[in-house]
Amino acid sequence: MKILLVDDNFELGFTLKELLELKGFQVEYVEDGFAALDKFKENDFDLVIMDIVMPGMDGIEIFKKMRETKKNIKVIFLSGFVDEKRKEKLKNMGIKDFIEKPYNFSQIICKIEEQLSSDYKKEKEAQKF
Amino acid sequence: MEGRVIRLPEKINVFSYLLIFLTIIFFLISFSSVLKAIKDLEKLELEHSKDRLEQYFENRKEALRHQILELGVWSELFWQVKTGKLNKEWFKENFDDWLPVVKLDFGYIFDKEGDPFYSTSPLLFDCKEIIPEIIKRKNLTFFLKLNKDTILNIAASLINKSEDAKQEGEYAGFIFIGRIIDNERLKEIKKEVREDFEITNLDDDKERVIFLTDYQDKPVIYLKINSSEKSIYKKLGKYITPAWFLTIGCLYALIFLLVKEGKRKIKEEKEKQLVFLGKIMGFIVHELKNPLATIKNCFYLLKEIKDENKRKTYLEIMEKATENITKTIDTFLKISKGEKGEKESVDVKDLIDEITKDMAIPPHIKIEYSLNNKPKVLGNRNQLRYVFKNIIKNSVESIKENGLIKIINEEKDSKVRIIFSDNGCGIKKKDLKKIFEPFYTTKEKGMGFGLGLVKYLLELNNGEIEIFSQEGKGTDVVITLLKGE
Numbered sequence: 076m077k078i079l080l081v082d083d084n085f086e087l088g089f090t091l092k093e094l095l096e097l098k099g100f101q102v103e104y105v106e107d108g109f110a111a112l113d114k115f116k117e118n119d120f121d122l123v124i125m126d127i128v129m130p131g132m133d134g135i136e137i138f139k140k141m142r143e144t145k146k147n148i149k150v151i152f153l154s155g156f157v158d159e160k161r162k163e164k165l166k167n168m169g170i171k172d173f174i175e176k177p178y179n180f181s182q183i184i185c186k187i188e189e190q191l192s193s194d195y196k197k198e199k200e201a202q203k204f
Numbered sequence: 205m206e207g208r209v210i211r212l213p214e215k216i217n218v219f220s221y222l223l224i225f226l227t228i229i230f231f232l233i234s235f236s237s238v239l240k241a242i243k244d245l246e247k248l249e250l251e252h253s254k255d256r257l258e259q260y261f262e263n264r265k266e267a268l269r270h271q272i273l274e275l276g277v278w279s280e281l282f283w284q285v286k287t288g289k290l291n292k293e294w295f296k297e298n299f300d301d302w303l304p305v306v307k308l309d310f311g312y313i314f315d316k317e318g319d320p321f322y323s324t325s326p327l328l329f330d331c332k333e334i335i336p337e338i339i340k341r342k343n344l345t346f347f348l349k350l351n352k353d354t355i356l357n358i359a360a361s362l363i364n365k366s367e368d369a370k371q372e373g374e375y376a377g378f379i380f381i382g383r384i385i386d387n388e389r390l391k392e393i394k395k396e397v398r399e400d401f402e403i404t405n406l407d408d409d410k411e412r413v414i415f416l417t418d419y420q421d422k423p424v425i426y427l428k429i430n431s432s433e434k435s436i437y438k439k440l441g442k443y444i445t446p447a448w449f450l451t452i453g454c455l456y457a458l459i460f461l462l463v464k465e466g467k468r469k470i471k472e473e474k475e476k477q478l479v480f481l482g483k484i485m486g487f488i489v490h491e492l493k494n495p496l497a498t499i500k501n502c503f504y505l506l507k508e509i510k511d512e513n514k515r516k517t518y519l520e521i522m523e524k525a526t527e528n529i530t531k532t533i534d535t536f537l538k539i540s541k542g543e544k545g546e547k548e549s550v551d552v553k554d555l556i557d558e559i560t561k562d563m564a565i566p567p568h569i570k571i572e573y574s575l576n577n578k579p580k581v582l583g584n585r586n587q588l589r590y591v592f593k594n595i596i597k598n599s600v601e602s603i604k605e606n607g608l609i610k611i612i613n614e615e616k617d618s619k620v621r622i623i624f625s626d627n628g629c630g631i632k633k634k635d636l637k638k639i640f641e642p643f644y645t646t647k648e649k650g651m652g653f654g655l656g657l658v659k660y661l662l663e664l665n666n667g668e669i670e671i672f673s674q675e676g677k678g679t680d681v682v683i684t685l686l687k688g689e
Contacts, residue, residue, distance in 0.1 A: 083564065084494045084498070085564060086494075086495070086498040086521045086524060086525055087494050087495075087497050087498045087501065089521070090498055090501035090502055090505060090518065090521060091497075091501055093501075093505055093509075093514075093518075094501055094504055094505055097505070097508055097509070106564055107564075107566045109566060109567075109568060132604070155490045155493030155494060155497075156486075156490045156493075175493075176493035176494060176496070176497045177493055177496035177497035177499075177500050178497060178500075179500070180500070180501065180504045
């Protein structure tokens, strides 16, 4: 289970990475969009967790570019503030919601489960046996 | 670079200017009616007084008749003077007594039938009735005046006139009607005429006094109008023209408009302030979200992880996040209270270093500074930090690919200018007008708020901001601040 985590706030990104790793996920953390795209090309990720508002390229734009290379890539957006324009964009891309900062970690886990329900269940079942 | 200086547009209320213009016009029109009223009333007053004067003479006909007969004495006297048959004794006896106290009212020259031939007054007095009596006297020559010289002159001129008339065969005689004005007599006259007129002192030049003149245009009778005033003011009504109502209407509308505008402005100010505070609160909340989320993460981690070294790292991260929260709250509390904060001399290079270190500038963006003479500015460090951070952040966000942010300075007199130039995406012309509105959001990249706050913070620090930008080419941000020590 490989996750790419993108957030321009280092402390937040770093701690979230540690938490996700604690839950048994394999996490790559980067601070900006360009690094994220590089990493995305190099590796095969199951899920991207990404801040929306970031300097340079914002989360939505990064996600658009990622979808060009991998169509079925799944994403969970995190954000503290999303203006109307971005909300509209998210809607157009078929993304209904995002996790608002400051979140409960369980929220993220729920979302991950939701997003990866099939893959995740399979993995868990495999672990049982 | 094509530039544009940002200025707030001023609202001009065309309607109120129009109202002021109309008010002035209507007032001028109504004022002309006042002038007309004054003129008319003066005329009216005069005519009214003349009417009353005529009535007065009519009522006093008997007395006047007597006066004329009495004054016939003077005709006789003058005849004596003229023909050289002067009876000096008689002259002395009468002349000295009469002269100082007699005043000319008016005079007529009449023909043989007794019809008026020449008159010194517009007031016609029918003399026919008394003519038979006058004729019984020898020559019908009357004259009266204040002092000796005048008497003789007048008499001479009048006689000449009458003689001219006589040559033409039309003259019969002339009458002067005068009044005796010695103090005693004056009192008597006053008593007699009190109901109609108040006879004022001859030297009195007060207003509301009308007078009749003699044939030389010299004032003879002075009349002061009292009783007729009331009726004059009653007539004022007809001078209240529609222009007056329009003037009052326009004034009322103007006051109404101004009061309304004033109230609206106060309300607008309050609303603006509320919106600004609200947005500042929103910004605080947003700024607090990352450190709060970080602290939450750390709590989870601390609960789960037993490794001492890692735990220490998390605690350090939590400490830093807490510090960030405190700083943010401090800064925003000061901003929202409008406090100026303590000012100090801030080294620009140090401040920018501090900011860029903190910001994690993406590797594709280069920041270049060439700051001359170690510039220092006067201001609140926290607030300036915020300003610089926002400007650099905006530049960073506007740069898509390889970018360059140049920071240079200029010094002039007591001011320092710091110019941030980037080669980012620039700002659209239509957005350039609005970017200083508090938390205005247009940019598709970056957060878009902050420039309103930047401007506000610069104002608190006696600073200014100008932005010059061309879409697709980049943006120059020029900040002017007071020079530090």
